[in-house]
Amino acid sequence: MRPCPNMPVMDKPAPPPDTPLAPRTVRMAPDDRKRELVDKAAEFFSEEGFDAGTRQLARQLGVTQPLIYRYFASKEDLINEVYRKVYVSQWQDSWKETIQDRSRPLRQRLQAFYCSYAPAIFNRRWMRIFFFAGLKGLDINTRYLARVRDELLLPMCEEMRAELGLECDLPITQAESELVWLMHGTVFYQGIREQIYRSVTAVDYDLALNTAIDMYLLKAPELVSQAIARAQAGITDPPPTGGCTAHLTGL
């Protein structure tokens, strides 16, 4: 026979030796309480995933589980507020402005941008919530990526055209877009290594940044001019050509 898993009704047979959390007896103003709930929920769900229980979350807050439902209609509501907090409210309009500030050389702008972007994004909480949401296929994730593309990467492509003296009315080609995603991915992957893999204590972000930017600036001239030339010649879409990985496209 097992060591008596639990009594018929009693839930907390005894405060488990140590009461690790603050014995909250004070009452909070609704706004403060709600803020605290969203904050702690972000921390909690980023570690445990969104399938983790509301009772465990409440325990970490030092309150009882039904209290959560005084402030949020449902668990989903709470999670949506976490998304808002983590994604939307962290976005900085200065990023786009930095990228488009033609009073500075493009390399410097890209460096400045990533130096501001990285601290906002490459922390454990943001990264984990991003991937938890991404694996669930939530639209908030898709929308975030669209925003990165439209407000950061496509502007970079425009700036690159200007830098190369190739400005024109053609929409950014897929090749130009792919190249700028390569730079972005090189930097972003280092965030994954540090925050998701945790296989390294401290990534050398400066090496990553400068290497990725160098790569972009080095590859862009030839690739962009070719892409524009092809587009102007009326070739609607540069065929992916499929080199050694052609067999992958069908996956």
Added chain:
Amino acid sequence: MRPCPNMPVMDKPAPPPDTPLAPRTVRMAPDDRKRELVDKAAEFFSEEGFDAGTRQLARQLGVTQPLIYRYFASKEDLINEVYRKVYVSQWQDSWKETIQDRSRPLRQRLQAFYCSYAPAIFNRRWMRIFFFAGLKGLDINTRYLARVRDELLLPMCEEMRAELGLECDLPITQAESELVWLMHGTVFYQGIREQIYRSVTAVDYDLALNTAIDMYLLKAPELVSQAIARAQAGITDPPPTGGCTAHLTGL
């Protein structure tokens, strides 16, 4: 009153108009059944996450839920077999051999390696399971990354030293390791874009591959010689120096 959620006992009040799954009436040999379970479980968990229920999995298999427990002692056991199937059994020893085949130029070896590695890794099932496991902090994930480092990336570093005529007994420095992770990450991130983000129909892997390899081959000569020189001079660890992202290390 609700439209009668469910009768007191009956579970399947009626075959929900269409019976979408094969009406399995045949019995399978235990080995075949087990293989099918692991296969479908990999597919299922890669989509739904490991928190998804065994009943839903059984439904997709066209069997009842308790049958799973005839073949696996617990859900965790089943998941472990999924890991084994997805991770371990996909590894190819030829990868390391390709990297170390000094009869070919290094660039060609790297291209050949990634052309073989990419199809094995960059598919939805593998990628999603990798991140689901990674977010849970499972050791299987950590061990996989260690294997990538020890059997693929560190050998690349050794080959690069040989290519540059800088072979020595010094262990691979952190700078050399970081650089090769940059190349790897550039390629890997494109897999994330395609399989996790699903924001693009088909990544141009050939562009990614060649750009990443170019970057590595271009940056390595200076960086590797400097790193070795520093190490030989007795500088135990190249200080991360902290450029514009210095404030990140404390996060």
Added chain:
DNA sequence: AAACTGTTTTATCGGGCGATAAATTAATGC
């Protein structure tokens, strides 16, 4: 100090989960 207001807790519901035991039934050997 008594009454009131609104935050927090206690108690509980229906449902889904992982897992087990017993009953069913398809295949095999005689």
Added chain:
DNA sequence: GCATTAATTTATCGCCCGATAAAACAGTTT
């Protein structure tokens, strides 16, 4: 054809989940 074996299903168990209603109570007003 009948008995045996083993794959599969039926019927449950105890537990935890999200959510709700009612009781308790802290802080404020009068």
